[in-house]
Structures are given as C-alpha cells and as structure tokens.
Amino acid sequence: MKYEVFARIRPGEELIHVGNVDAPDDKIVKTYARTTFDEEDWDRMIAVPRAEIVEVAGKQKAESPPRSTQ
Template sequence: MSEIVNDEYILFTRIKRGDDLTHIGSLKAPSVELAKVYAKQIYDEEDWVEMHVVKQSNILPVRLPEGLLEKEGVK
C-alpha cells in the first residue's frame, strides 16, 4: 500500500468586495481538489465572497527573518 502524501495549503479569503485578501489559516490535503473541499468545510464560519488555497511550496519568500539565536556573522 502506498503512503498518501498530504501537501500543505495556505488559505486566503475576502469577506466583501474591495477588502484585502487575508490569510486565515492552513490545511493539509492530498490533492488540489480536496484542498478546496477541505477549505470550504473547515473555514465556512463567514460568508466569504472569495476564497483561495495556495500550495505552500508555491509561495516565494522575498524576505525571511533571521533566527532568534543567530548573531550577525555567526551561524
């Protein structure tokens, strides 16, 4: 039996037109189709006008914080 791989997805929503997209949570799912279903089921507490799931691996970091215990020049 093969192991099911669950990818991490990030969820963004908009409560009404003109509002900014807001990150409201994350979820794990084995496919994009199931990620959409899970997002609707898990985060249905509001009447969202828009909802998007993005695979976490598709997010491109622009700036990341330094580690809390790292000092400049020491790693």
C-alpha cells in the first residue's frame, strides 16, 4: 500500500508533504517513514494511506489513468 508522509520540524509549524513510502500495513509504515525521511529531527510525522486522500479540487488530464481504489 502506498502512503503519503507529512512532517514538521518545530511545534506549531504546518505539516509539509515530505514524500511517500510503500508499506504492507499501518504498523510497518511507521518504521519505513522514519527510516526513509531521517535527515531531519522531526517534531511530528504522519503517514496517510494514499487511497484515503480525498481530492477537493483539480482537473485531471484526459490521458491520466483513473485512481486506484486499493
């Protein structure tokens, strides 16, 4: 499963998208995300399953494949 990872360096700052990781489940993604994005001393880091992201606005190009429902 693909997860999008968001993090912040200091308390009170906004979370920023730092990348994504593939992991088999929510428990393992914690280790994968910490290991993959260990270049900073993050105050907070979260991982969101890509399939759970809700698109609010935007236009897809006609040639784009449909989103996966995994």
